[in-house]
Amino acid sequence: MSMLKRIAAGALGTAALVTTPLAMSQDNVELTMYYPIAVGGPLTEVIDGLVADFENENPNVSVEAIYAGNYDDTRVRALSAIQAGDSPDLSVMFSIDLYELLGRDVIVPVDDLVDTEAEQDWLDSFYPGLMENGQTGGDTYGIPFQRSTIVMYWNKDAFAEAGLDPEQPPQNWTEMAEMGQQIRSASDGERWGAMIPSTGYPYWMFQALAFQNGHRLMSDDGTAVQFDDPAAVEALEYWVDLTDQYAAMPDGTIEWGTLRQNFLEGETAMMWHSTGNLTAVKESADFDFGVAMLPASEQRGSPTGGGNFYIFKDTTDAEREAALDLMQFMTAPERAANWSIETGYMGVSPDAYETEALESYVADFPPAAVARDQLEHATAELSTYEGGQIRQALNNAIQAALTGEQTPADALADAQRQADRVLRRY
Numbered sequence: 001m002s003m004l005k006r007i008a009a010g011a012l013g014t015a016a017l018v019t020t021p022l023a024m025s026q027d028n029v030e031l032t033m034y035y036p037i038a039v040g041g042p043l044t045e046v047i048d049g050l051v052a053d054f055e056n057e058n059p060n061v062s063v064e065a066i067y068a069g070n071y072d073d074t075r076v077r078a079l080s081a082i083q084a085g086d087s088p089d090l091s092v093m094f095s096i097d098l099y100e101l102l103g104r105d106v107i108v109p110v111d112d113l114v115d116t117e118a119e120q121d122w123l124d125s126f127y128p129g130l131m132e133n134g135q136t137g138g139d140t141y142g143i144p145f146q147r148s149t150i151v152m153y154w155n156k157d158a159f160a161e162a163g164l165d166p167e168q169p170p171q172n173w174t175e176m177a178e179m180g181q182q183i184r185s186a187s188d189g190e191r192w193g194a195m196i197p198s199t200g201y202p203y204w205m206f207q208a209l210a211f212q213n214g215h216r217l218m219s220d221d222g223t224a225v226q227f228d229d230p231a232a233v234e235a236l237e238y239w240v241d242l243t244d245q246y247a248a249m250p251d252g253t254i255e256w257g258t259l260r261q262n263f264l265e266g267e268t269a270m271m272w273h274s275t276g277n278l279t280a281v282k283e284s285a286d287f288d289f290g291v292a293m294l295p296a297s298e299q300r301g302s303p304t305g306g307g308n309f310y311i312f313k314d315t316t317d318a319e320r321e322a323a324l325d326l327m328q329f330m331t332a333p334e335r336a337a338n339w340s341i342e343t344g345y346m347g348v349s350p351d352a353y354e355t356e357a358l359e360s361y362v363a364d365f366p367p368a369a370v371a372r373d374q375l376e377h378a379t380a381e382l383s384t385y386e387g388g389q390i391r392q393a394l395n396n397a398i399q400a401a402l403t404g405e406q407t408p409a410d411a412l413a414d415a416q417r418q419a420d421r422v423l424r425r426y
Contacts, residue, residue, distance in 0.1 A: 177248055
């Protein structure tokens with residue numbers, strides 16, 4: 001394995017470094033880490049900078065970071081490497097990959113590697129809402145790193161041009177639909193009121209709507225889903241109504257990958273997207289914008305999202321120790337704070353938001369705290385055994401409803417039948 005040598009100078013500032021036990025070790029350790037690049041921004045430079053700092057502090061450890069594409073690509077590449085006998089040592093993968101990784105018996109509990117009081121304090125330091133997707137059966141397998149919630153971005157200039165208060169985003173579904181309708185009408189059809197992406201991760205957006213309508217899509221143990229519940233059907237009907245009833249949103253599907261650019265170019269006044277886009281929007285928008293929690297129906301709500309660290313089973317004790325040290329290094333409060341500032345992703349612990357850097361940043365740029373504050377209303381992201389098949393069934397149903405091929409009720413009933421067949425064995 002080759003040592004990663006691409007160093008992004010100053011990528012994360014001058015966060016204090018912590019001497020780890022491996023810095024005193026005489027044994028050289030080589031780690032391979034798979035990493036997903038799924039959302040815009042120069043994330044590779046940021047990760048390269050973190051890795052270079054870790055290697056500098058731990059001269060006996062080299063880290064090869066392999067940028068593997070989006071989350072799905074990373075899962076496929078990591079599992080293929082394991083099957084080929086060339087297992088990586090650790091990876092940042094979807095937090096919702098937990099049950100698939102357990103089903104394949106390829107990861108180890110982090111709890112088993114924690115020996116000291118300081119390490120236990122670190123394990124206990126993360127936001128509980130971010131730990132949900134990484135824990136099962138009393139064990140912790142996933143450590144939060146690249147984490148997010150869905151937030152609503154709005155164009156304040158577009159609101160003002162439509163006669164709306166630019167400082168008041170919609171608080172509920174009715175307001176979002178009616179404001180979107182007013183924006184569309186005031187622009188003579190030149191600007192859409194709202195866009196919710198329906199490619200890439202449509203299940204994630206739909207989970208937010210269902211949860212806002214008081215419904216949780218899956219069981220706690222990953223063995224069952226409830227896609228055809230009346231509250232879920234009503235949520236999908238609302239999504240369709242944004243187009244059919246209110247003409248606030250374009251018909252058909254809306255691309256995840258280009259939606260940020262649609263927003264920056266003024267094609268839509270509101271968009272639902274990951275907080276991982278925050279820094280990119282901040283740096284590129286030529287208009288005044290705001291960031292808000294998602295609007296409510298029965299309640300506010302967003303699923304968490306993003307990636308966790310996992311340590312793979314086909315590793316030596318020394319590699320596991322080094323991987324644990326790397327995870328602690330990268331999630332330390334100062335680094336988590338600077339990571340949040342650089343990317344828009346959340347600081348994964350309360351301590352990160354108490355650092356001078358992030359406290360000052362939030363004071364100057366309050367949108368940086370929205371995703372964190374929304375954790376009070378968050379739920380675990382949709383995660384089940386055979387998760388790829390389950391999510392695909394739901395994605396197909398959502399798109400069938402949005403394109404008019406099926407009613408929301410029929411589409412979700414089909415998705416439920418498919419999911420029941422897949423999950424029956426569990």
